[in-house]
Amino acid sequence: MYNALNFDRIRKELPGVCMTLGLVAILTAVLFALVWQLGLAHGSVVFLIPVVIAATRWGVVSAIVAAICGVLASAFFFYPPLYSFRIRDPQEVLDLILFIFVAVTVSQLATRLKRQLEMARQREIDLRDLYAFSRRLAVAFDVSDIHAAIEDHLATIMQRNVVLFASAREASKSSGRRAGVTVPERVLTEVVEVASGHRDAAGGATVTAEGGEIWLVRAVSPKSLEFGVIAINLGRESKEHSDELRIRVDAVLADATATLERLGVAHAISEARMRSETDQLREALIGSVSHELRTPLASILGAATVLSAAPALQHEKKLTALVHDVRDEAERLNNDIQNLLDATRISSDGVKPHAEWADPADIINSAIDRCRNRLEDRRLKIDLPQDLPLIHVDPVLVQQALVQIFDNAVKYSAPNSRIAISARARDGRLTVSVADQGAGLTTAETSKIWDRFARGERHAATTSGSGLGLWIANAFIVANDGRVSAASEGPGLGTTVAIELPVTQAAIPQLESDSDE
């Protein structure tokens, strides 16, 4: 069991052995003084003290060292002839043999006690982690929460880099960088193999990566691949040590799987996956249908505008009104389709802003311009200070968000009511607020208006809409590192929607110097 050439082992034991030697030396000095002063004899039993201390503190090697040193010190200092390792009296030889026997037994017992104590402590830590893990699982909201919980649990327990892949698809799509851990190519390939069920999932396999690090790849649960596949970086450990780690991984995963199975997580995961696939299908469908609808709309809208200006219709008031209806309705339909397209874009690809330096006044003016027709019969009050800072955002996204907010303000307010648009820069943020005198919000509505498909129940019968507008506005602003908020004094008292965007003061002062030459 003890490999004499194992330097690691020696290095580990060295402090204990040194302490033991020191302990024995001090004890010998004290005893020597006592024997000299008081004439005590036979101090050998006292040497059991360092043996017991060494055994409980530093392990069996130190204890044996303590016993040997004790015997040598007794023989040298206390048994005649003094200052020689020889012993004259056979009785004293027997004493020493007895001492050695007791010392070895005591050291064995003490070491075993120590090991049990350590195991109990480790077990306690494991249990605490497992408890924390199951508590996290109990509050887990979706599949990714559960996966994060498994990942973190393993990482804490193993003190190693752990990456969990939900499926073969995720692993093959992954670039190898996950949560700050780089997973080597070879390991990724193995993960894909295991996750596709091509390997025997139970035991897992070790892969030696390009850098010489050993990775363990195995399914979280041997019974089902639903829980995903983990890759653990075992480091450059020796074979024995990595076997030890593997046994620990097995134990941890057995616990984790038991918890997962008890909570019925497998079922939940497969259900959630099915749901997300349905979502994807729906998004794709909405996307393509919207696109198909837009093409004929372009003809309808264009033809309607040609008709509305046609000389033949100039004196036909009723027909002109009809043509205007066609145009307006087509425009409305186009807006709805655009919202659907935006919504699919947000949920399928996410929003990718193309940031550039923009003048907030430009964005606001352009949004007002886009809504000119709809804002026609509202009293606009625009308050834009001349020294607004430039902002680094995607101006088109911010404009589209503003258009949605204006739209909403118009939709829920009466003709001739006031809509106040203002912008202020303060504390490194730019705030654009849009205040109407319309229907206002109840407390319940305030918390819900940014949700997808949220529609005010009070107005469901009287106003049209898909409930997507503000959700889109929110997504566009959040993509630009901003946030939106809505406040209202109450139903009927108007709503104020505010957009906050970050202002970064960079590169602007340098311009002043070369502005006029």
Place this chain on the structure above:
Amino acid sequence: MSEPSPIVLVVDDEIQIRRFLRTGFELNGFVVHEAGTGAEAVRSATLRPIDLVIVDLGLPDMDGAEVVERIRSWSSVPIIVLSVRSSEAQKVHLLELGADDYVVKPFGMAELLARVRVALRRQMRAVSGEPTVKAGPLTIDLAARAVLLNDKRLTLTPKEYRLLQVLAQHAGNVVTHQHLLKEVWGSIHVHDTHYLRIFVRKLRQKIEPHPDSPKILVTELGVGYRLVQSGAEGDAGSWSESTAAKTES
């Protein structure tokens, strides 16, 4: 107008779009040629004299951008592109390839006509060498290097004048940020959009009656700036109409 009817080439694969464009243009005194594919468009543009081309970006046989590039390789005929929304980068690319302007689908006839008139007028000015550009109350005399607001001469810094000059040379059409930055500050500054923003703000203080809501030097978000022209054909309403009638989403 006593001058001959302008000839416009409409390139779109959708027959319905071509039909309403033909009717709309003919009602406004244009002669219309049609092409359903890119190849047909390029051939048609070489065979007959044409005053203006309208190109849809989604053609069955080649990208609209390629049509623009091919026609631009031998002709300076004004080209207006029919684009889709949420592709500012694409618009910029097309303008750099030589398109004069774009209209976002779906669009109203009034908006397209306004763009077409601007492009034709610019072409005419280029031919006749007309040195002054009027935009609302603003007059830019490119020959005398003078800028007048309500007939009062303005004092501009050299860079402010240069900026206005570039915009006036493309009066009515959108000019990309990159083009303006290159012309005014040099090619190493093509990405320093904030230079432009600050400068335009200063310039608007001098030339706009209401700098808060600019009507002369207008911003095309994510693309560039446009010097909105008016007055030349007596349709003073067209420049306000062209912004009001924007139907893009």
